[in-house]
Amino acid sequence: MRYSASLLALASATLLMPLAPARAQQAPQSQPWFVPGQQPQKAPPRTNPHATPPAAPAAGAEAGPAAPPGPPPPQMQLQLPPVPQLPPLPKGAAPPAAVIGVLGVPEVMRASTAAQEIERVIGGRRAKLNQDAQKEQAAWRDMQQALVNDRAKLKPDQIRARERALQDRITTAQRQFRDRNRIIQEEGQYALGQIEQTLISVIRQVSESRGMNLVLHRQQVALNVNEFDITAQVASELNKLLPHVIIPAEGQEPPMVPVKPQGAPPAAGAPAAGASAGTPSAGAAPAGTPLAGAPAAGAPAGANAGAPAPEVSVTPTPPAAPTAAPPAASDK
Numbered sequence: 001m002r003y004s005a006s007l008l009a010l011a012s013a014t015l016l017m018p019l020a021p022a023r024a025q026q027a028p029q030s031q032p033w034f035v036p037g038q039q040p041q042k043a044p045p046r047t048n049p050h051a052t053p054p055a056a057p058a059a060g061a062e063a064g065p066a067a068p069p070g071p072p073p074p075q076m077q078l079q080l081p082p083v084p085q086l087p088p089l090p091k092g093a094a095p096p097a098a099v100i101g102v103l104g105v106p107e108v109m110r111a112s113t114a115a116q117e118i119e120r121v122i123g124g125r126r127a128k129l130n131q132d133a134q135k136e137q138a139a140w141r142d143m144q145q146a147l148v149n150d151r152a153k154l155k156p157d158q159i160r161a162r163e164r165a166l167q168d169r170i171t172t173a174q175r176q177f178r179d180r181n182r183i184i185q186e187e188g189q190y191a192l193g194q195i196e197q198t199l200i201s202v203i204r205q206v207s208e209s210r211g212m213n214l215v216l217h218r219q220q221v222a223l224n225v226n227e228f229d230i231t232a233q234v235a236s237e238l239n240k241l242l243p244h245v246i247i248p249a250e251g252q253e254p255p256m257v258p259v260k261p262q263g264a265p266p267a268a269g270a271p272a273a274g275a276s277a278g279t280p281s282a283g284a285a286p287a288g289t290p291l292a293g294a295p296a297a298g299a300p301a302g303a304n305a306g307a308p309a310p311e312v313s314v315t316p317t318p319p320a321a322p323t324a325a326p327p328a329a330s331d332k
Contacts, residue, residue: 104218104231111235114245122188136173190254194245202237206230
């Protein structure tokens, strides 16, 4: 019963709340009211509920006469300078009619015997790195458990010595695992760079042989006919030209060259950037995922016979990082 009465009172207050301002507006503003046993009171001044409340004065500021309320300031916006008049440009040569080809780079990489070789070799080295990291981590846990078991019968200096030996082993192993992982990444990048530069040349060669001057990535095209697709021909030519790649021996860093800043002239006798065989381009993606998946690719472009060859960009994704990273020193 008490709950019902409270709920009813709350509902009544909610329903009558919109009526309170209306009744206050109907009452004369200067009319006082009288309550028995109390002094007469004057009605409070009428306020605008939608008016912005005055800002509080800053701490320590002297209270001065309040400024009379005025109209709200107008909204302002930036006034930009006028757009300059664009003069008409002289007529230029119209581009040739587009002869379009379509290429699926992930399918080419899956069909490449060289890419399959990279996946097999680099993937095996990463699996071995993971196994070694797990064995080392198990050895750390055994050393730590032995220290816990022998702590009661060891002297403080002996405990500190064994803790220091465990910490040194963890630090050394982490550094070795990082170096091995970096070398494996560089080996995969070096091998994939050979496929990348050869694939660019094959795409240009196939497109020129078929009179194409625009080659699009297959994922960018919603609908096309089979006559546009050059994927099978590019994969066949790539396997003929590059059935295998040079993969450095395990633990051996691939040859590196210093990267010159853009715009710097090449040294005398040095090949142009990207022209050295087997050296990955500076923009090649770092070693990451196995080639069995769909590698990322740019939009390669072909060229017309007799016309200057346009720029072709293809970026296959390198082999994957190890599934289990070397444990941190906090495992101690």
